[in-house]
Amino acid sequence: MGLVRILTRFALLLMLVSSALAQASTNIENIRVWLAPDNVRLVFDLSAPVDHNLFMLDNPRRLVLDVKDTRLGVDVAKLGLTKGPIAGVRTGRRDEGVRLVLDLSADVSPKSFQLKPNDQYGHRLVLDLETGEQPVAAAVSQPKASAPSTLGPLRDIVVAVDAGHGGEDPGALGPGRIREKNVVLEIAKEVARLIDAEPGYRAELVRSGDYYVSLRGRTLKARKINADLFVSIHADAARDKRARGASVWVLSGRGATSEMGRWLASKENSADLIGGVGSVSLEDKDEVLASVLLDMSMTASQSSSREVAKRVHDNIAGFARMHKPYVEQAGFVVLKSPDIPSILVETGFISNPQEAEKLSSSSYQKQMARAIAQGVKAHFWERPPAMTRVAELKRSGAVIAAAERTYKVAPGDTLSVIAVRNGVSLDDLRKANELRGDRIRVGQVLRIPAS
Numbered sequence: 001m002g003l004v005r006i007l008t009r010f011a012l013l014l015m016l017v018s019s020a021l022a023q024a025s026t027n028i029e030n031i032r033v034w035l036a037p038d039n040v041r042l043v044f045d046l047s048a049p050v051d052h053n054l055f056m057l058d059n060p061r062r063l064v065l066d067v068k069d070t071r072l073g074v075d076v077a078k079l080g081l082t083k084g085p086i087a088g089v090r091t092g093r094r095d096e097g098v099r100l101v102l103d104l105s106a107d108v109s110p111k112s113f114q115l116k117p118n119d120q121y122g123h124r125l126v127l128d129l130e131t132g133e134q135p136v137a138a139a140v141s142q143p144k145a146s147a148p149s150t151l152g153p154l155r156d157i158v159v160a161v162d163a164g165h166g167g168e169d170p171g172a173l174g175p176g177r178i179r180e181k182n183v184v185l186e187i188a189k190e191v192a193r194l195i196d197a198e199p200g201y202r203a204e205l206v207r208s209g210d211y212y213v214s215l216r217g218r219t220l221k222a223r224k225i226n227a228d229l230f231v232s233i234h235a236d237a238a239r240d241k242r243a244r245g246a247s248v249w250v251l252s253g254r255g256a257t258s259e260m261g262r263w264l265a266s267k268e269n270s271a272d273l274i275g276g277v278g279s280v281s282l283e284d285k286d287e288v289l290a291s292v293l294l295d296m297s298m299t300a301s302q303s304s305s306r307e308v309a310k311r312v313h314d315n316i317a318g319f320a321r322m323h324k325p326y327v328e329q330a331g332f333v334v335l336k337s338p339d340i341p342s343i344l345v346e347t348g349f350i351s352n353p354q355e356a357e358k359l360s361s362s363s364y365q366k367q368m369a370r371a372i373a374q375g376v377k378a379h380f381w382e383r384p385p386a387m388t389r390v391a392e393l394k395r396s397g398a399v400i401a402a403a404e405r406t407y408k409v410a411p412g413d414t415l416s417v418i419a420v421r422n423g424v425s426l427d428d429l430r431k432a433n434e435l436r437g438d439r440i441r442v443g444q445v446l447r448i449p450a451s
């Protein structure tokens with residue numbers, strides 16, 4: 001090979017390298033938008049971390065985001081970013097970077113932070129636009145007619161139903177496109193519907209759509225509505241696809257009772273990194289405050305938590321494989337309301353193909369929701385808080401059927417004997433438990449329908 005040819009090739013290579021370097025600025029690969037009742041969040045997927053600058057301008061009111069040394073690799077017009085207070089989106093070049101202008105239809109307080117890559121996404125820039133105080137996620141149904149009473153104003157029992165994760169935080173991922181955040185929202189909606197339909201109860205969804213709520217924000221919402229109970233609903237994933245089983249959790253006083261509990265708690269809790277640097281440090285302060293408060297008022301709500309958890313656990317055990325034959329304990333942040341009894345239900349492993357298939361089916365979601373709602377109602381029927389409509393209903397004996405009757409199958413039982421003993425028809429008993437044949441197993445918990 002002649003010297004000239006070598007030099008030519010070298011020069012060519014040099015040109016290629018230098019032109020690649022000239023274009024080596026960061027790329028904005030995608031922008032996602034999540035709309036919550038009290039904020040809208042934009043998430044920019046980046047090829048690398050960026051320098052950015054955020055400021056507001058008036059007349060008309062708009063928010064400007066300058067991202068330095070960056071190219072826009074996506075057509076903003078096609079992303080449907082005009083949601084909530086965002087009335088319009090314009091983009092342009094600014095020096096060597098991208099300028100994004102958001103036209104606003106309402107006052108917002110903007111906040112931005114960057115996130116490091118995780119197993120789902122790469123580098124991200126998050127832009128949060130708080131739209132101020134909004135009512136908690138809409139009540140599930142219309143206010144109910146109040147029952148006649150002799151005791152003056154009676155209140156409803158309030159249950160906060162919390163679907164884990166949401167928005168930028170998908171939670172556990174299953175085969176196909178199964179995501180924990182979607183599965184648990186469906187189950188949570190059904191739980192809330194079932195509880196809300198019961199006289200004397202009001203259920204509120206902590207999150208009613210696909211957006212993120214910080215772990216602290218979840219317990220705050222429960223407190224804001226004066227919840228008598230907080231129920232957090234999740235689904236699990238493990239590297240080992242064979243892992244399976246539902247589980248019910250309460251907060252542990254001192255550390256988790258199992259390795260699984262420690263691991264699960266750290267996984268569920270780490271979701272809050274998505275809340276940004278600010279909320280993480282807040283979370284730390286909360287820990288200190290919580291540990292003080294915990295000692296003071298934890299005992300009472302802990303025993304209620306355990307009682308509800310036990311009922312829900314037994315109900316789910318009636319049709320699903322359980323991870324453990326008892327209620328487990330771990331240090332979940334969402335369970336740390338010292339004054340509100342709280343439980344967390346892991347409805348199964350969506351990393352397990354069989355459980356994923358069940359959890360994504362509407363009938364199984366409903367069955368799971370029924371087990372949770374019935375456990376909750378049975379608990380409050382047993383121990384209704386004072387001055388509640390349920391306490392009055394129980395006292396007056398007005399609604400015998402309010403408490404779901406259940407029966408745990410003992411050795412030697414047959415379905416027809418159970419039916420006779422409980423004064424219901426065999427057919428109604430089958431229907432209430434979604435049984436096709438007459439096969440039951442020892443320890444199975446059956447619903448006894450109102451006769």
Ligand SMILES: [Zn+2]
Pocket residue numbers: 164165171172180234235268
């Ligand atoms: Zn979860």
